[in-house]
Amino acid sequence: xxxxxxxxxxxxxxxxxxxxxxxxxxxxxxxxxxxxxxxxxxxxxxxxxxxxxxxxxxxxxxxxxxxxxxxxxxxxxxxxxxxxxxxxxxxxxxxxxxxxxxxxxxxxxxxxxxxxxxxxxxxxxxxxxxxxxxxxxxxxxxxxxxxxxxxxxxxxxxxxxxxxxxxxxxxxxxxxxxxxxxxxxxxxxxxxxxxxxxxxxxxxxxxxxxxxxxxxxxxxxxxxxxxxxxxxxxxxxxxxxxxxxxxxxxxxxxxxxxx
Numbered sequence: 001x002x003x004x005x006x007x008x009x010x011x012x013x014x015x016x017x018x019x020x021x022x023x024x025x026x027x028x029x030x031x032x033x034x035x036x037x038x039x040x041x042x043x044x045x046x047x048x049x050x051x052x053x054x055x056x057x058x059x060x061x062x063x064x065x066x067x068x069x070x071x072x073x074x075x076x077x078x079x080x081x082x083x084x085x086x087x088x089x090x091x092x093x094x095x096x097x098x099x100x101x102x103x104x105x106x107x108x109x110x111x112x113x114x115x116x117x118x119x120x121x122x123x124x125x126x127x128x129x130x131x132x133x134x135x136x137x138x139x140x141x142x143x144x145x146x147x148x149x150x151x152x153x154x155x156x157x158x159x160x161x162x163x164x165x166x167x168x169x170x171x172x173x174x175x176x177x178x179x180x181x182x183x184x185x186x187x188x189x190x191x192x193x194x195x196x197x198x199x200x201x202x203x204x205x206x207x208x209x210x211x212x213x214x215x216x217x218x219x220x221x222x223x224x225x226x227x228x229x230x231x232x233x234x235x236x237x238x239x240x241x242x243x244x245x246x247x248x249x250x251x252x253x254x255x256x257x258x259x
Contacts, residue, residue, distance in 0.1 A: 011066045012059070014073065018162045019058055020051040021077045023153060025084025030149055031092045031140060050150065058157045065163065076162065083160055083259070087152055090179045090255050091145070094247055097186025098136050102129035104191035108198040109229035110222050128233065132190065132240070139244050148252040156259040175258050179251065186247060190240065194232045198225055 027033040027043050067073040106126040140146070201224070209217040 011064065012055075014066055014076075015059060015062075015064050015162065016051060016055055018064075018076055018080045019054055019157075020047050022080040022084040022156070023047040023050050025081035025086075026088045026149060026153060027084075028081075028088065029085045029092055030088030031095045032137060032146065034088065034092070035095075036137075050153075054154060054157070057154075058162070061158065062161050062163075064161075080162065083156060084153065086176060087149065087156065087255060087259055090176060090258070091149060091251060093179055093183050094140075094186065094244075094251050095133060095136055097183040097247075098190055098244065099129055099133055100183065100187035101190025102126075102132040104187065105194040105198060105229065108195050108202075109225050128229070131233070135237070135241060136244050136248075139241060140248055143245060143248055145248055145252055148256060152252075152256045152259050155256060159259060172258060175254070179254065189243065193236055193239075194229060197232060198229060201225060201228060 024047050027047060033043065067076060103126065106128045109128065202221070205217055205221045205224075209215065
């Protein structure tokens with residue numbers, strides 16, 4: 001028989017609060033969980049379910065000391081939320097880089113004014129950008145990346161146990177900064193093939209306008225660049241999907257090794 005007094009002791013309740021706070025930090029910044037309009041109650045119950053599953057494992061492997069004051073408890077919960085938020089933030093860099101790159105060639109295509117609500121980022125972005133972010137979201141789920149994040153949360157309770165100490169090693173901080181800096185490299189890798197061809201098209205149209213001044217080059221260039229950009233997007237969709245898959249796997253492997 002279970003002893004309810006032991007099960008619902010102050011120590012166990014606070015430990016459960018710390019676990020669910022770390023998971024909530026992940027949900028607050030992780031891709032899909034933080035960007036798509038998932039009902040808040042669904043996310044709360046999911047976080048509670050994961051915390052319930054992890055609770056006996058964390059309790060067995062962690063020597064947790066109950067805080068003796070409200071400020072100490074607040075510090076512990078803040079630390080747990082920060083750890084989960086950092087993990088989700090690192091994973092979300094992939095989507096930010098993809099959106100940045102797609103925005104670059106969307107502007108070059110002349111679609112910068114074609115703005116619509118983007119559920120993956122919560123803001124407005126061109127429709128062609130949303131195509132790439134939706135593709136990244138489908139690849140994220142198809143690769144089981146959400147399961148990698150849950151595995152990283154599980155491993156983090158071993159490397160960064162629950163307690164008073166808030167020690168982010170210089171190596172961990174350096175890896176987070178390195179991952180953040182890769183956002184621009186991801187954006188350039190997404191944008192360069194299409195952006196480069198559209199840039200060459202602009203140069204050729206400039207030469208054409210000099211050779212034939214009577215031609216209204218602006219009226220010719222706008223539909224031409226949109227048509228060419230859409231055609232190139234379809235041609236490069238498969239290589240882009242393979243490139244995104246490699247990026248997602250690499251990032252999530254690094255996150256699991258970091259935490």
